[in-house]
Amino acid sequence: MKKIFFYNTLTRKKEEFKPNDENEIKIYSCGPTVYYFAHIGNLRAYLFMDTLRRVLKYNGYKLKHVMNITDVGHLVSDSDEGEDKMLKAARRENKNPYEIAEFYMDAFLKDIDKLNIDRPEIIARATDHIPEMEEYVKKIIENGYTYQTNDTIYFDTSKLKKYGVLSNIKIKDQKAGARVEFDQNKKNITDFALWIKAPKNHIMKWNSFFGECYPGWHLECSAMGHKYLGENFDIHTGGIDHIPIHHENEIAQAMGYCGEIPANYWLHVEFLQVNGSKMSKSLNNLYTILDLEEKGYEPSILRMFNFTSTYRAQINFTFEAMDSAKVALKRLREGYLKHKEGTEEVLKTEIDEYKDRFLEAINDDLNMPVAMSIVWDIIKSPKKSKDYAELLLDFDRVLGFDLDSYVKQETSLPEEIQKLIRERNEARANKNWVESDRIRDILIEKGYTVKDSKDGTIVDII
Numbered sequence: 143m144k145k146i147f148f149y150n151t152l153t154r155k156k157e158e159f160k161p162n163d164e165n166e167i168k169i170y171s172c173g174p175t176v177y178y179f180a181h182i183g184n185l186r187a188y189l190f191m192d193t194l195r196r197v198l199k200y201n202g203y204k205l206k207h208v209m210n211i212t213d214v215g216h217l218v219s220d221s222d223e224g225e226d227k228m229l230k231a232a233r234r235e236n237k238n239p240y241e242i243a244e245f246y247m248d249a250f251l252k253d254i255d256k257l258n259i260d261r262p263e264i265i266a267r268a269t270d271h272i273p274e275m276e277e278y279v280k281k282i283i284e285n286g287y288t289y290q291t292n293d294t295i296y297f298d299t300s301k302l303k304k305y306g307v308l309s310n311i312k313i314k315d316q317k318a319g320a321r322v323e324f325d326q327n328k329k330n331i332t333d334f335a336l337w338i339k340a341p342k343n344h345i346m347k348w349n350s351f352f353g354e355c356y357p358g359w360h361l362e363c364s365a366m367g368h369k370y371l372g373e374n375f376d377i378h379t380g381g382i383d384h385i386p387i388h389h390e391n392e393i394a395q396a397m398g399y400c401g402e403i404p405a406n407y408w409l410h411v412e413f414l415q416v417n418g419s420k421m422s423k424s425l426n427n428l429y430t431i432l433d434l435e436e437k438g439y440e441p442s443i444l445r446m447f448n449f450t451s452t453y454r455a456q457i458n459f460t461f462e463a464m465d466s467a468k469v470a471l472k473r474l475r476e477g478y479l480k481h482k483e484g485t486e487e488v489l490k491t492e493i494d495e496y497k498d499r500f501l502e503a504i505n506d507d508l509n510m511p512v513a514m515s516i517v518w519d520i521i522k523s524p525k526k527s528k529d530y531a532e533l534l535l536d537f538d539r540v541l542g543f544d545l546d547s548y549v550k551q552e553t554s555l556p557e558e559i560q561k562l563i564r565e566r567n568e569a570r571a572n573k574n575w576v577e578s579d580r581i582r583d584i585l586i587e588k589g590y591t592v593k594d595s596k597d598g599t600i601v602d603i604i
Contacts, residue, residue: 143201146505148377149454151308151385151408156507159407161376167203168375169194170367170405171262172384175212176246177231180253181428182444182459183414183421187381189445190411190453190508192259194379196540197504199260207262208370211250213243213269214346216359226356228346239346243269253431256441258542264370268362271369272348275357278365278399279337287398291327293339295352299332302397306332308408309386334391336361360391367404368396378405382412411453417460429459439464442543446471449510449541469591472602475548477521478534484526493533496520500537513540559590559601567598 146159161167171191174180191209198205216227228239235242247267254261268275279295282288287301299305306312311332335358340347347354367375373396380389389408396404413420416427431441447467451457496516503512517537520530538545555563562581569577582592582599590601 144501144505146197146201147507148407148409149507150406151410152403152406154310157407159376161203162374162406165204167198167205167207167377168371169205169207169262169377169379170363170371170375171207171209171378172363172380172388173209173211173265174247174250175216175227176243176250177216177227178246179430179432180250181421181430182434183416183428185253185257185431185444186414186448186457187379187411188254188259189257189448190409191262191379192254192257192542193453193508193510193540194377194409195260195262196542197508200501200504200540205263206371208264208266208366209262210362210366211243211247211265211267212359212362213247213267214239215268215357215362226346229344232345240269243267253441256431257445258442258544260542266366266370268357268366269346271362271366272357274369275361275365276337276348276350278361278368278395279357280351282336282395282398285398288336289329290352294327294335295337296328296333297336297391297394297398298329299334299394300330302394305394306386306390307393307403308389311386311390332390334358334360334387334394336395360388360395363388363392364395364399364404367392368399371404373400373402373404375405377407377409379409379411382410385410409453412456415456415458418458434464437461439468443467443471445542446474449514452511453508471543474517474521474543475545476550478531478545478548479550480526481520481523481531481534482528484528484530486525486527488525488527488529493529496533497536500540504540513537517541555601559585559588563599563601570594570599 147156148159149156172187174184195205195207214226214228226239228242231242231246232239237245251261251265279288282297283295287298288295289298290296337350337352337355337357339352340354340356344354344356347356367378378389378392393403396402415421416425416429419425419427421428431444434441434444443464444467447459447464448457450463450467496519500513500516503509503516506512517534520534523530535546562585566578566581566585569575569581585592585601590603593600593602
């Protein structure tokens with residue numbers, strides 16, 4: 143097997159990937175909190191997760207991959223502050239939290255299917271694993287890593303040799319510069335809730351050794367990761383926002399449970415921005431898959447857009463960039479069809495060279511921009527060959543565009559557009575460049591790309 147390299151947040155360097163078991167790679171991915179529709183920033187994490195899965199499978203590995211669905215316990219703040227997101231959503235929509243979870247989980251799964259995201263082998267809901275979480279807490283208590291107040295069992299981070307192994311935070315500096323009011327029930331600012339007594343009117347609660355309770359948010363990933371993957375597994379993924387709190391607390395819980403960091407490689411995907419700004423409701427720049435579809439962008443265009451950046455770099459979403467991705471996707475599909483219909487032969491050594499370059503790119507910390515540059519080299523080749531078409535299908539196991547199912551759809555242009563094309567061709571024939579440019583601008587404003595050829599003006603829908 144070819145070597146694979148990942149940037150490991152735990153060690154802060156790119157490392158060769160060495161699995162615990164060559165026969166099966168074990169992965170845990172932090173999934174969504176299902177209290178609202180996933181937006182395109184959320185979905186970047188799952189497109190990254192998909193690419194990771196596809197690259198590992200392309201390298202011949204079998205996977206055992208767990209993704210959680212948070213349907214209880216995630217407070218508005220990651221730092222055990224505010225109210226439960228599920229309860230807040232239930233009040234907003236006048237439904238119970240279970241109805242909220244069911245509706246938005248279904249919407250999320252439909253979105254990832256639209257994006258052709260390869261689903262993990264195990265999708266685990268938090269509410270289905272309350273007994274496992276309770277047993278996990280009991281073991282941490284038994285090992286001496288907790289303290290309790292009247293209504294909460296807290297993890298005592300001062301019992302760890304070091305808290306903050308992922309983010310390398312300085313706890314003393316945090317205490318000195320804390321911007322939030324310190325919870326007087328905590329002994330240390332980094333302590334966090336494991337098990338919480340539910341108020342009488344709290345809907346999501348379970349009978350336990352500590353009374354009617356619900357779990358802290360961080361607990362579910364530790365308990366479910368342990369149940370399905372064991373005390374130590376290969377890879378843990380999530381967004382960079384998980385590093386300083388959620389993933390630090392997962393590690394803390396695992397150390398309290400068995401004394402071992404749960405994953406060997408921690409991979410984190412960067413943020414997606416919109417027009418250079420953070421996505422927020424106040425700026426009205428949160429977009430869902432449905433929003434994009436209503437604007438004429440099929441989900442695969444977002445996948446293409448995502449490949450313009452490495453997962454560890456921020457990516458800036460604009461509709462101009464989406465238009466470019468739309469053109470690129472069309473170019474890829476039609477380039478594949480041209481090769482599929484080609485009759486020329488290609489030397490095996492040339493095919494092998496392309497394969498080696500592609501594999502080297504994807505195995506270098508999932509470098510998809512470089513991988514796509516190799517794809518474009520093949521598309522641009524003047525030699526049209528079925529061998530190239532087969533090669534593109536092979537690469538598509540990683541790209542995920544389902545090229546083999548693409549059928550070119552012939553579209554007839556409206557009479558208005560055909561008239562403008564005729565007028566522009568006449569203007570160009572008369573060397574009336576001002577009129578030619580004027581009509582070109584009209585066509586572009588109406589949503590068409592304009593290209594000049596020996597046969598005249600060629601337009602296509604953006």
